[in-house]
Amino acid sequence: MENCIFVVMETADGAVKNVGFEMLTPAKEIAAAKNLKTVAVLIGSGLDDAAKAAGNYGADAVITVDDNAYKAYASDEYAAVLAALAEKYQPEAIFIGATPNGKDLAPRVAAKLGAGCASDVTAMKLNNEGKIAFTCPVFGGTILAENVVESCPVMATVRGGAFKKAEPEERSVEVVCEAEISPEAEDIKTKIVDAVKEISEAVNLEDADVIVAGGRGMGSAENFALVKELADLLGGVVGATRAPIESGWISRAHQIGQSGKIVAPKLYIACGISGATQHVTGMVGSDYIVAINKDEDAPIFDVANVGIVGNVMQVIPEMIEEIKKMRA
Amino acid sequence: MEILVCVKQVPDDSVKIGLNSSGQPAVDGVTMVANAFDTYALEMAARLKEANEGTITVVAVGPEKAKDALKSCLAVGASKAYLVSEEGLGDMDSLTTGYVLSKAVAKIEELNGAKFDIVFCGKESTDCTTGMVGPVLAERLGVGCVTGIVDISIKDGGISVKQETEDGYNVVETALPAVVTVNKPEYDPRYPTMKSKMAARKIPIDTITAADLGVEADKTVPAVKVTGLSEPPKKQAGVKINEKTFEDTMAKAMEILKEAKVF
Amino acid sequence: MGYILSEEGSELVATVRDFCEKEVKEQCREFDASGEFPADIVRMGAEMGLSALEVPEQYGGTGIDAVTCAAICEEMARADAGFYTTMSASGLALRPVLIAGSEEQKKWACDVLLEGGQAAFGLTEPMAGSDSSNTKTTADKDGDEYVLNGRKCFITNGGIADFYTIFAMTNKAKGIRGISAFIVPKGTPGLSVGNHENKMGIRTSNTTDVVMEDMRIPQSALLGREGMGFMIAMKTLDMSRAYVGAGAVGIAQRAIDESARYAKQRVTFGSPISGHQAIQFMLADMAIKTETARAMVVQAVQRQEMGLSYATESAIAKCYAGDIAVQVALDAIQILGGYGYSREYPVEKLLRDAKIFQIYEGTNQIQRMVIAKSVLKGK
Numbered sequence: 001m002e003n004c005i006f007v008v009m010e011t012a013d014g015a016v017k018n019v020g021f022e023m024l025t026p027a028k029e030i031a032a033a034k035n036l037k038t039v040a041v042l043i044g045s046g047l048d049d050a051a052k053a054a055g056n057y058g059a060d061a062v063i064t065v066d067d068n069a070y071k072a073y074a075s076d077e078y079a080a081v082l083a084a085l086a087e088k089y090q091p092e093a094i095f096i097g098a099t100p101n102g103k104d105l106a107p108r109v110a111a112k113l114g115a116g117c118a119s120d121v122t123a124m125k126l127n128n129e130g131k132i133a134f135t136c137p138v139f140g141g142t143i144l145a146e147n148v149v150e151s152c153p154v155m156a157t158v159r160g161g162a163f164k165k166a167e168p169e170e171r172s173v174e175v176v177c178e179a180e181i182s183p184e185a186e187d188i189k190t191k192i193v194d195a196v197k198e199i200s201e202a203v204n205l206e207d208a209d210v211i212v213a214g215g216r217g218m219g220s221a222e223n224f225a226l227v228k229e230l231a232d233l234l235g236g237v238v239g240a241t242r243a244p245i246e247s248g249w250i251s252r253a254h255q256i257g258q259s260g261k262i263v264a265p266k267l268y269i270a271c272g273i274s275g276a277t278q279h280v281t282g283m284v285g286s287d288y289i290v291a292i293n294k295d296e297d298a299p300i301f302d303v304a305n306v307g308i309v310g311n312v313m314q315v316i317p318e319m320i321e322e323i324k325k326m327r328a
Numbered sequence: 329m330e331i332l333v334c335v336k337q338v339p340d341d342s343v344k345i346g347l348n349s350s351g352q353p354a355v356d357g358v359t360m361v362a363n364a365f366d367t368y369a370l371e372m373a374a375r376l377k378e379a380n381e382g383t384i385t386v387v388a389v390g391p392e393k394a395k396d397a398l399k400s401c402l403a404v405g406a407s408k409a410y411l412v413s414e415e416g417l418g419d420m421d422s423l424t425t426g427y428v429l430s431k432a433v434a435k436i437e438e439l440n441g442a443k444f445d446i447v448f449c450g451k452e453s454t455d456c457t458t459g460m461v462g463p464v465l466a467e468r469l470g471v472g473c474v475t476g477i478v479d480i481s482i483k484d485g486g487i488s489v490k491q492e493t494e495d496g497y498n499v500v501e502t503a504l505p506a507v508v509t510v511n512k513p514e515y516d517p518r519y520p521t522m523k524s525k526m527a528a529r530k531i532p533i534d535t536i537t538a539a540d541l542g543v544e545a546d547k548t549v550p551a552v553k554v555t556g557l558s559e560p561p562k563k564q565a566g567v568k569i570n571e572k573t574f575e576d577t578m579a580k581a582m583e584i585l586k587e588a589k590v591f
Numbered sequence: 592m593g594y595i596l597s598e599e600g601s602e603l604v605a606t607v608r609d610f611c612e613k614e615v616k617e618q619c620r621e622f623d624a625s626g627e628f629p630a631d632i633v634r635m636g637a638e639m640g641l642s643a644l645e646v647p648e649q650y651g652g653t654g655i656d657a658v659t660c661a662a663i664c665e666e667m668a669r670a671d672a673g674f675y676t677t678m679s680a681s682g683l684a685l686r687p688v689l690i691a692g693s694e695e696q697k698k699w700a701c702d703v704l705l706e707g708g709q710a711a712f713g714l715t716e717p718m719a720g721s722d723s724s725n726t727k728t729t730a731d732k733d734g735d736e737y738v739l740n741g742r743k744c745f746i747t748n749g750g751i752a753d754f755y756t757i758f759a760m761t762n763k764a765k766g767i768r769g770i771s772a773f774i775v776p777k778g779t780p781g782l783s784v785g786n787h788e789n790k791m792g793i794r795t796s797n798t799t800d801v802v803m804e805d806m807r808i809p810q811s812a813l814l815g816r817e818g819m820g821f822m823i824a825m826k827t828l829d830m831s832r833a834y835v836g837a838g839a840v841g842i843a844q845r846a847i848d849e850s851a852r853y854a855k856q857r858v859t860f861g862s863p864i865s866g867h868q869a870i871q872f873m874l875a876d877m878a879i880k881t882e883t884a885r886a887m888v889v890q891a892v893q894r895q896e897m898g899l900s901y902a903t904e905s906a907i908a909k910c911y912a913g914d915i916a917v918q919v920a921l922d923a924i925q926i927l928g929g930y931g932y933s934r935e936y937p938v939e940k941l942l943r944d945a946k947i948f949q950i951y952e953g954t955n956q957i958q959r960m961v962i963a964k965s966v967l968k969g970k
Contacts, residue, residue: 075473075474076472099494104463107461108466110423110460114551116552117552118552119459127555133555138353140454142345143353144558144559145554145557146558147555148553190472190473190474190500190502193500196497277341284560305567306566306569309568310577318574323591326586
């Protein structure tokens with residue numbers, strides 16, 4: 001397994017998170033050009049299905065570190081294991097999903113390996129010198145920096161939704177179980193004594209075709225229910241900016257923007273959202289954007305295909321009525 | 329309790345920053361402020377200090393002007409401040425910044441005559457958002473690290489922190505010294521008072537140079553190089569509907585949306 | 592343009608501006624509409640020390656210079672004149688203590704404000720506004736206590752104050768020379784607060800009646816000596832007057848800010864209205880008035896700080912700034928046209944807020960009397 005690219009796949013309850021599959025797409029392109037193997041790296045517990053899926057989505061080989069001790073993400077353990085794997089296999093590049101856990105893991109490993117790491121990558125290509133040029137949003141996404149990492153390995157955290165995962169095909173690839181690798185006692189400095197699940201609903205913003213999102217302009221938790229009503233009617237998912245979440249109108253799982261999810265649905269309806277950069281960054285890639293805001297100068301209108309200047313509390317109910325009529 | 333808070337000076341993140349005519353970030357005229365997440369870190373540190381006594385030192389790596397950010401920190405909880413001059417350090421990435429900060433920690437401990445118990449960093453900076461400096465610093469110091477925390481308390485001589493996760497939170501414990509990076513907690517950073525602002529002006533901010541730190545030249549060569557900057561393609565602004573009456577606005581909007589087969 | 596400030600002063604003003612932009616300006620629009628009191632905002636402002644600007648350095652205050660203080664008043668009023676009124680009313684109530692109080696009284700009152708408390712100045716009565724000699728509240732000596740009876744009205748911070756400076760007749764026969772000043776902590780038995788006034792403007796400030804029914808206070812509550820009350824009140828108002836002018840300038844400046852912003856965006860006849868001379872001249876006149884008022888405020892507060900006579904200058908500053916604040920706010924409404932008249936936009940509030948600056952802390956008619964008197968004296 002010499003000369004490879006590591007694609008580190010985060011799992012939850014044995015299932016690979018989407019960004020893991022998505023990263024295989026650019027990794028395979030680069031691997032093909034540089035004559036490398038794309039190796040999926042899975043650290044967790046009960047990884048058989050995940051390993052199989054990694055192969056089906058295009059990994060040339062899979063390394064698993066499968067132990068009950070790794071059932072949930074733990075910074076010290078995962079970082080030590082991944083760094084040890086990197087030492088052993090000497091990959092040319094390591095891609096990690098830019099999830100909260102991925103962004104915790106990557107710098108720890110980068111520091112251990114002395115490797116540079118590009119952050120929140122949204123695109124990548126090989127430049128004239130055969131190096132990977134990563135596109136990384138900076139200043140809240142208003143500027144895109146092209147970064148080249150001059151270390152071995154090259155590391156990068158990759159944003160969810162930035163690449164399309166391949167169509168899975170039934171394939172059988174080599175799966176290496178690394179049973180020997182485990183962290184040293186001195187690597188373990190922190191201990192997770194409790195993991196509390198507060199958000200039980202599954203909110204899949206990344207895969208939604210329709211998102212109806214509400215902002216501060218919704219005014220109250222009661223009013224925010226209208227956003228949900230419209231989303232339900234359109235078969236969509238509810239999104240939110242930070243203000244409604246901080247006000248407790250809706251859970252954090254719905255947050256869209258720089259500190260939440262980056263989404264690109266077919267239809268995005270922004271209700272009472274002013275359009276701060278931090279939010280716009282997370283949704284500007286949507287195919288069709290409808291914005292409703294009473295302030296005609298709201299920056300959200302700059303990115304909207306259709307902007308409706310009006311009070312959300314009037315516009316949304318009317319819109320719901322009209323849609324119901326159309327469908328009747 | 330000896331606390332260090334690492335602070336980065338960044339352009340005001342409520343201002344949209346594009347590229348100027350020479351292709352560089354157009355930050356001229358934009359107010360420079362202490363990175364928002366660092367101010368959350370400082371507030372959390374200040375509350376911890378108030379509950380447990382101790383002192384808070386702030387440090388920034390940057391140009392002379394970054395002393396303004398440090399000065400603002402001195403008015404809201406910090407009592408000492410040091411600037412690590414970026415002069416002679418060249419371009420930096422998260423890895424080299426973490427390394428320089430680790431040297432600064434040792435130097436400041438020597439100057440203060442006391443070891444730090446906790447180093448606080450913001451979860452990420454609002455300009456580069458890598459979120460790497462804190463964990464890298466922890467690795468370089470060889471101490472425990474918890475990222476994205478929203479609460480902290482002292483427990484059994486160590487700390488117990490609340491770390492935000494995607495579906496809730498973890499309670500994580502670690503011995504001291506340790507590095508933590510701070511996400512937005514439930515509370516907002518305090519405003520300076522007229523008195524604290526005036527008192528902060530009187531606290532000298534010493535500059536530490538790269539030579540003072542004894543950094544090794546090869547460890548300050550950034551591995552991440554910026555090879556180009558661009559602006560994302562502008563989304564074409566669509567139609568804005570603002571008719572005289574609400575009925576007209578809705579009629580026109582629905583017509584366009586039906587036309588576009590949105591519904 | 593604006594004030595010439597020291598580096599320290601600029602930093603303090605910038606701090607206040609930052610706070611006002613983030614916590615006061617937009618939030619207070621809603622409180623203006625609802626008429627509710629913005630308790631959290633007031634608490635934050637007080638914690639920052641904005642109600643304790645008058646506390647002298649020797650009692651733990653900042654000892655900031657007069658021009659910085661004026662600039663801070665302007666910043667507060669620029670965001671919300673009601674918020675400014677709340678903060679400055681505490682300082683107004685403190686002044687009688689600083690003028691005539693004992694060391695103990697001064698220390699106590701300053702500490703209340705430094706700890707984030709508020710205070711209220713209780714002079715006005717239903718029948719005694721401009722004419723204090725008609726004060727009906729009485730303070731009768733009974734052993735080593737005073738017993739106060741009467742009703743004060745239009746008292747800013749009446750319902751939220753931690754202490755009151757109350758003016759009452761100790762000797763009716765002597766007219767204004769029979770007025771005495773007292774410092775009264777909240778919760779004193781016999782002290783009660785009447786209904787909150789539903790006001791035209793500065794609706795975010797708390798204005799109530801303060802009622803005293805057989806309110807017993809110890810002799811130690813007397814400020815200075817008996818009969819000094821009128822002198823104390825007049826000196827207090829002389830001292831604070833110029834800062835009231837600074838508040839009015841804040842409203843005028845906000846009116847200019849909003850007008851200029853709108854004029855650059857609003858397009859008529861193919862160009863932004865800022866390109867039309869009719870609008871330009873209006874904006875220029877608004878700026879001329881505002882800058883002139885500000886310069887007068889500076890003149891008055893600096894004379895006071897330097898120990899020169901300042902009563903006339905303060906009267907001019909307050910009177911002129913109050914008058915032009917109303918005019919400039921009206922002009923702002925005109926520039927915004929129909930939108931200016933709408934409560935969806937922020938300028939109609941400026942007019943409602945500005946009007947009180949021609950009325951409170953001495954009506955502008957009283958100011959003119961003061962000014963005329965000085966002119967006729969040939970001073």
